[in-house]
Amino acid sequence: MKQFLLLFTFLISTFQIQAQENLxxxxxxxxxxxxxxxxxxxxxxxxxxxxxxxxxxxxxxxxxxxxxxxxxxxxxxxxxxxxxxxxxxxxxxxxxxxxxxxxxxxxxxxxxxxxxxxxxxxxxxxxxxxxxxxxxxxxxxxxxxxxxxxxxxxxxxxxxxxxxxxxxxxxxxxxxxxxxxxxxxxxxxxxxxxxxxxxxxxxEIKTPEELVLMRKTVKLSCVAHNEVMKAVGPEMSENEADGIHAYIHRKYGAEDEGYPPIVGAGANGCILHYGENNATKIDNQLLLMDVGSEYHGYSADVTRTIPANGKFTEEQKAIYQIVYDAQEEVFKLCKEGTPIQDLTKRSREVVAAGLIKLGIITDPKDARIYYPHGCSHFLGLDVHDKGNYSGTLKENMILTVEPGIYIPANSKCDKKWWNIGVRIEDDILIKKDSYENLSAESPRKWQDIEALAKQKSTFNEMKFPKI
Ligand SMILES: [Mn+2]
Known part of the structure; x- marks a missing residue:
């Protein structure tokens, strides 16, 4: 009987799946x-x-x-x-x-x-x-x-x-x-x-262990954005740009993306949660990329909007600058004690003033037509993380700052603005009297984006068979 038991134990252990190595x-x-x-x-x-x-x-x-x-x-x-x-x-x-x-x-x-x-x-x-x-x-x-x-x-x-x-x-x-x-x-x-x-x-409050993972997921997502900025051209497809992000995420150990990537060229950039990513050519248009990795459960959420040919047109630049300025103004509020609702309010004021100056709207209330979403959400295990949105900012919260302007074709403004969609999104760690932009490694200024776009990417050198 004892022998039988031993044999039985041996058989069971033979079929046990081994513990995983190299984790x-x-x-x-x-x-x-x-x-x-x-x-x-x-x-x-x-x-x-x-x-x-x-x-x-x-x-x-x-x-x-x-x-x-x-x-x-x-x-x-x-x-x-x-x-x-x-x-x-x-x-x-x-x-x-x-x-x-x-x-x-x-x-x-x-x-x-x-x-x-x-x-x-x-x-x-x-x-x-x-x-x-x-x-x-x-x-x-x-x-x-x-x-x-x-x-x-x-x-x-x-x-x-x-x-x-x-x-x-x-x-x-x-x-x-x-x-x-x-x-x-x-x-x-x-x-x-x-x-x-x-x-x-x-x-809503990140512990030191979580902050290590948050820094990592945001940092590697920035590397991905920067690589696409270098690699992209008018002939590239949205899907391929999406794939470069995914490759870099995996290269640095991220298991997944934190949400379905949004990679939209021109008119597609005006669709807030565009997800088809199937335009075969980005062409000489703006490319809006809202893509972030998920690393050990923690999601980044970074958006960059770049000209596929490396140079913003005057109209694109004018819209881009308003969104950039709105972000800068919101950053000034990013410290302990600010009511979270104030972030969206302030960004809306800046966008409204900018659109009025360009003659796109006359009534500040109409800013909502072109900037219909909020400016900030908590970020962490969920891309739209849990937290109290009616409260105030506290130390070690992480929130996005992501104003945007989207002007679809047939909007009631000069058609030179049509199909321009711009969002800039950064991941902000709140400190007592200030903030840290965790996604600062990816350029936001239009001048810096144009400069980075001039650099060559490893992805430009890769050769694959035609099929
Ligand atoms: Mn977001």
Whole structure:
């Protein structure tokens, strides 16, 4: 019998997928995630429990899913990047074991791991993420927890579009178990507001560990913008310019882009969230590129608008200068204490004055026609990161400053302005009495862009077969 057991153990271990080698060494530490859970717990009311679910997987095509993207809150609080998980955080220690957090993870499974990738499992959740209490997801339904004994159960909006799957360790089953256990028939607004307030107030302030990753993601995105500025020409396609960004991101270790890249030439630059990026030639037009990498979960968000032939026309330059001036004026407000709403207000004033001066509008209210969006959003794990937009700027917040002017064809102004779309976007770290522009490495002044465009890029030298 003993021999049989040994053989059995041997067979099992033969099929175990080996631990991965040569991984990046600058992932967030388990101490970071533990610290974030403690900070979350500090903001919870007495006798409460928070319940945080992973994001669902999404279909890309038939039986192929998109690369999985973790719920940023789950990643922030637990460091867990796999699907089908639920995290419980308790205000007070529970049970005889006095645990104050539990992570339910995907069960290790040699066959599944051979097909769809490594799993951390319970052991990994303990050794790599610092949990003392972790279970397999399939055990959540039988986990002894009486939600009714808590004064408050804190949770985010429960997703309603998760594919029905009665496998007990699937997200759908975890959600169903939670709704049954906590007797939830519809979302409780109070719970959701509390969850939002807690996560907003934590995530809007970046810790030193997060700042390292934010600096990295913004810096490498600037390198990408600068390389495209050198490489681009009227014959290049939007898609190829997009691809240069992506290549540089991967070259420096970024896993992805933080959002679908916007690479639009001429009229396409006037579409705020243009994403087709399929014009076969940029031509002698402006190219608006709103592209930022995602590095270990943290997103950059940088926009540069450049002339494909290396030289701004007088009209392009005039519009560009207004947007630049608006940014400069907003930067002056970037320090602790400024109401966040003032950033958009100030940028709108500068854009309105500039458009009036050029005769494009006469009433300052009409600036909204050509500058319809806000100037700033928080930046971090989400490109439009969590934070309190009705508050004031605080030290170690990171926000974008991104005024823009977009004049589509047939606008009610001289047609010499038509199809000019300009946005300049930088990522700003707020300090006590000032700010730091994390994306300063990519030029913003039109003179500096023209100078950089004269330089040669490695990408100009690359030769590929014609197909
Ligand atoms: Mn943005």
């Amino acid at each position: 990046p060494t600058d992932y967030l530490s388990k101490e970071f995630h533990q610290g974030r859970r403690d900070a979350f717990r500090n903001l919870m009311p007495a006798n409460s429990v928070a319940v945080i679910f992973s994001y669902p997987e999404r279909v890309f095509s038939k039986d192929i899913n998109y690369n999985y993207h973790a719920n940023p809150d789950m990643y922030y609080l637990a460091g867990y990047k796999e699907p089908d998980a639920v995290l419980l955080i308790f205000k007070e220690p529970q049970g005889t074991e006095k645990y104050n957090e539990v992570l339910f993870v995907r069960e290790r499974n040699a066959t599944r791991e051979m097909w769809t990738g490594r799993r951390l499992g319970i052991e990994g959740a303990k050794s790599k993420l610092g949990f003392t209490t972790a279970f397999n997801g399939k055990d959540f339904s039988s986990f002894a927890i009486d939600f009714k004994k808590f004064d408050k159960v804190i949770y985010d909006k429960i997703p309603t579009d998760v594919e029905i799957n009665n496998n007990p360790d699937n997200l759908y089953s975890l959600l169903q178990s939670f709704k049954t256990k906590a007797e939830i028939t519809k979302d409780d607004e109070g719970s959701i507001n509390l969850y939002t307030n807690i996560t907003n107030s934590l995530r």
